[in-house]
Amino acid sequence: MTAVPALSVEDLSVEFRTRSGVVKVLEHVGFSVDKGETVALVGESGSGKSVTAFAVMGILDAAGKVTSGRALFGGIDLLALSEHDLAEQRGRELSMIFQNPRTALNPIRRVGRQIADVLVRHGGATRADAPRAAIEMLKRVRIPDPERRAEAYPFELSGGMCQRIMIAIALACRPALLIADEPTTGLDVTTQAVIMDLIGELAGDSGMATIFITHDLALAAEYCDRIVVMHAGHIVEAAPGRELFAHPRHPYSAKLLAATPGETVALEDLASIPGGLPDLRRPDLPACRYSGRCERRLDQCAQPLPQHTVGERHVVACWNPL
Amino acid sequence: MTEALLDVAELAKRFTIGAKDGLLKRATSFRKPVAPLPQLHAVDEVSFTIGRGETVGLVGESGCGKSTLVRLINRLLDPTSGSIRLGGVELADFKARNFAANPYRARIQMVFQDAGDSLNPRYTAADAIADPVRRLKKMSGAELAARVGELADMTGLPRELLSRFPHQLSGGQKARVGIARAIAVEPELLILDEPTAALDVSVQVVILQLLQQLKRELGMSYLFVSHDLNVVRLLCDRVLVMYLGKVVEQGPAAEVFADPKHPYTRALISAIPQAEPEQRAGRLRLSGEPRSPIDPDPTVCRFYGRCPKGTPRCAEEMPLLRPAGAARQVACHFA
Numbered sequence: 001m002t003a004v005p006a007l008s009v010e011d012l013s014v015e016f017r018t019r020s021g022v023v024k025v026l027e028h029v030g031f032s033v034d035k036g037e038t039v040a041l042v043g044e045s046g047s048g049k050s051v052t053a054f055a056v057m058g059i060l061d062a063a064g065k066v067t068s069g070r071a072l073f074g075g076i077d078l079l080a081l082s083e084h085d086l087a088e089q090r091g092r093e094l095s096m097i098f099q100n101p102r103t104a105l106n107p108i109r110r111v112g113r114q115i116a117d118v119l120v121r122h123g124g125a126t127r128a129d130a131p132r133a134a135i136e137m138l139k140r141v142r143i144p145d146p147e148r149r150a151e152a153y154p155f156e157l158s159g160g161m162c163q164r165i166m167i168a169i170a171l172a173c174r175p176a177l178l179i180a181d182e183p184t185t186g187l188d189v190t191t192q193a194v195i196m197d198l199i200g201e202l203a204g205d206s207g208m209a210t211i212f213i214t215h216d217l218a219l220a221a222e223y224c225d226r227i228v229v230m231h232a233g234h235i236v237e238a239a240p241g242r243e244l245f246a247h248p249r250h251p252y253s254a255k256l257l258a259a260t261p262g263e264t265v266a267l268e269d270l271a272s273i274p275g276g277l278p279d280l281r282r283p284d285l286p287a288c289r290y291s292g293r294c295e296r297r298l299d300q301c302a303q304p305l306p307q308h309t310v311g312e313r314h315v316v317a318c319w320n321p322l
Numbered sequence: 323m324t325e326a327l328l329d330v331a332e333l334a335k336r337f338t339i340g341a342k343d344g345l346l347k348r349a350t351s352f353r354k355p356v357a358p359l360p361q362l363h364a365v366d367e368v369s370f371t372i373g374r375g376e377t378v379g380l381v382g383e384s385g386c387g388k389s390t391l392v393r394l395i396n397r398l399l400d401p402t403s404g405s406i407r408l409g410g411v412e413l414a415d416f417k418a419r420n421f422a423a424n425p426y427r428a429r430i431q432m433v434f435q436d437a438g439d440s441l442n443p444r445y446t447a448a449d450a451i452a453d454p455v456r457r458l459k460k461m462s463g464a465e466l467a468a469r470v471g472e473l474a475d476m477t478g479l480p481r482e483l484l485s486r487f488p489h490q491l492s493g494g495q496k497a498r499v500g501i502a503r504a505i506a507v508e509p510e511l512l513i514l515d516e517p518t519a520a521l522d523v524s525v526q527v528v529i530l531q532l533l534q535q536l537k538r539e540l541g542m543s544y545l546f547v548s549h550d551l552n553v554v555r556l557l558c559d560r561v562l563v564m565y566l567g568k569v570v571e572q573g574p575a576a577e578v579f580a581d582p583k584h585p586y587t588r589a590l591i592s593a594i595p596q597a598e599p600e601q602r603a604g605r606l607r608l609s610g611e612p613r614s615p616i617d618p619d620p621t622v623c624r625f626y627g628r629c630p631k632g633t634p635r636c637a638e639e640m641p642l643l644r645p646a647g648a649a650r651q652v653a654c655h656f657a
Contacts (some may be wrong), residue, residue: 044522045493144610158611159384188383189549190608193593197607215522218552221597245597259523261552263594263601267534270556273524276492 005032005072006209007056007177012069012079014048014055014233021281025051025064026233028305033177038203038210040220040241042256043230046277049213052230053179055079056211057096058086073177092122095175097199099182101162105154111165112138112150115172123173137168141198160191167199174206181213196223217260221245226313229253232277232289234305239314249310249321252290288318296320325410326371327543328395328511333404333414335365335390339616362616364390366567367404369643372511377537377544379558379575381551381590385612387567388547392513395545396432397421408511428458428507435516437496441488447474447495448484451502458507473502476539478532494525498532505536512537513545518553530557551594555579560649563587566615566624569643571657573650583646583657585629606630623654631656 014026026048033039041049054060056071056078071078073094078086090096098104106114115137116130125133131150138146141164154162163183170178180199184192200223203210214220220227221241229237229250237250248254255273275293278285286292291301300319308316340359365387372378382388393399395406397418406413408429416424431454434440441450451470455461461469474481479498488496497517504512514533518526534557537544548554554561554575561578563571563586571584582588585606592605610628618624623636635655643653 044524142609161611189551189593190383190589193595193605194607194609216595217523218595218597222595222602241597256523259527261523261526261550261556262597263552263555265556267530267556270527270531272527272531 006035008032008072010070013067023280033209036207038224040212040224040227047230048233092173095170097180097183101166118172141168179211237316249316327374328372329407331369331405333368336361336402377558379554379561380547382564386564430511431504431509432513433504437500447499477502515547570653583652
């Protein structure tokens with residue numbers, strides 16, 4: 001199979017200007033997602049996962065500025081589009097599921113109408129048939145009794161139901177790329193499993209490319225084809241999920257795996273990651289932002305980060321990989 | 323067998339819902355029979371014990387009554403019926419309103435879910451830790467300062483951070499302040515409500531290990547509420563599974579995880595993400611939404627309708643919690 005990248009992010013750097021200095025939030029971030037592929041972005045809070053997604057979607061905070069890079073999507077650079085052209089892509093070709101469905105939905109608009117709005121704005125539906133199409137979408141995300149639920153307000157629905165509504169909105173126009181930013185945080189594990197199955201199934205049906213942002217490595221491994229590990233605004237490793245679990249090559253990925261509770265581990269065997277993220281406002285940030293916490297640091301680590309290909313679709317940015 | 327530290331028996335909490343009639347309505351309708359208002363059965367006849375030095379996990383989905391149960395035991399809410407005995411003393415008779423000044427207040431303490439939200443933003447770390455001691459123990463200023471320093475050492479909080487406010491502390495440091503505050507008055511029972519839910523995995527490990535170590539050193543018992551089953555498995559001796567106000571299964575954590583007997587427990591364990599595809603075979607997924615907890619039919623199993631096993635019998639006869647093996651109990655006709 002020759003893989004066609006649906007989205008290819010190259011050399012993306014983002015800075016935030018704050019009162020206490022310029023924060024280099026992302027630096028030379030590059031990865032791609034193929035059609036029909038699900039890629040996870042994982043890392044601790046502050047690693048730049050969400051900022052990457054926001055930059056691609058063009059919804060960065062006003063203080064954020066893309067200083068370099070391209071995000072090629074079907075031959076066009078999303079980062080170079082005008083707000084007007086980008087708005088045409090969002091909703092139709094690009095879609096996003098946000099972290100907290102209750103706050104992301106409009107609290108004073110019936111959920112059926114919120115789905116209909118997207119269909120009218122981007123899907124070419126008329127106001128007259130949109131409600132029926134919205135009910136079809138509610139059926140696709142398996143909401144029981146869709147005719148009645150379409151009339152509900154978000155506060156009348158459970159968290160899991162609201163997340164299904166978000167998914168229905170995101171998928172209403174069959175986008176080519178879906179970004180799901182921690183779509184199951186705050187949901188119960190049983191609901192999480194059902195929602196993740198649903199996203200996987202709908203993505204599979206339509207050959208959609210999916211970027212899945214999470215801090216849960218096990219979840220990423222179960223539902224994603226590839227995992228991209230981020231640390232302090234750098235991509236440190238990218239590998240197929242099972243490969244990453246079996247043979248992590250970057251010291252940070254290995255530490256992250258060793259800290260994750262699993263079925264067979266005892267509490268004493270779990271190891272924390274020493275140190276914290278470096279202050280990204282520092283003007284003299286080291287080339288490898290993990291080097292301050294790293295046990296395998298060499299003198300070489302002061303040089304610009306390498307990109308070693310160490311296996312089939314397995315890349316690591318480290319001078320002294322495991 | 324040694325006596326249990328906490329003995330909860332047939333504990334129930336029902337909330338009356340719907341608006342109460344106003345004065346005019348009451349004044350004009352005094353002859354009409356009063357229709358009972360609907361009741362939400364948040365916690366329904368729950369019984370369990372926690373031994374000294376034991377860690378009991380409480381799991382279940384949101385809305386199953388975990389938080390209400392915790393608030394009842396912690397005496398922040400008054401139960402509708404039932405008993406809560408701590409070391410042989412009946413706590414259910416004390417009113418929640420006055421419990422803050424009760425000497426037993428010091429014996430049950432709680433670590434709240436989000437350390438950031440549960441700390442007073444205008445209190446320094448030292449103030450937050452000293453506050454319960456000041457209220458519940460008689461101590462001079464110098465003693466108090468020494469005690470706060472000692473607690474900071476015990477929880478691994480650098481002493482130089484004691485003068486900081488919550489917004490100047492990291493997530494892990496705030497979690498340590500929350501724990502130091504809870505153990506400051508030497509409780510026998512510590513209730514931990516998702517203590518690591520807001521933390522990154524690397525910090526979560528440190529906090530879990532700290533909790534384990536403190537339990538050993540101070541001989542406390544833990545009631546550990548979580549929906550992260552991998553964390554429950556790491557820390558708990560025994561586990562209680564709640565579904566819609568009822569305990570549906572309980573037993574030693576290792577046994578329950580290896581061989582869940584209630585269909586709901588099985589679905590919970592099936593929902594744990596697995597990196598290895600081989601381990602995903604035979605998983606159980608729940609469909610539908612939970613039944614309403616408002617005036618539930620006492621003859622129908624609470625899980626009926628969502629349960630893959632449901633039979634007509636489940637709709638006619640509520641399964642009771644009954645022994646299944648040496649230390650286990652299950653409430654299912656088919657377990």
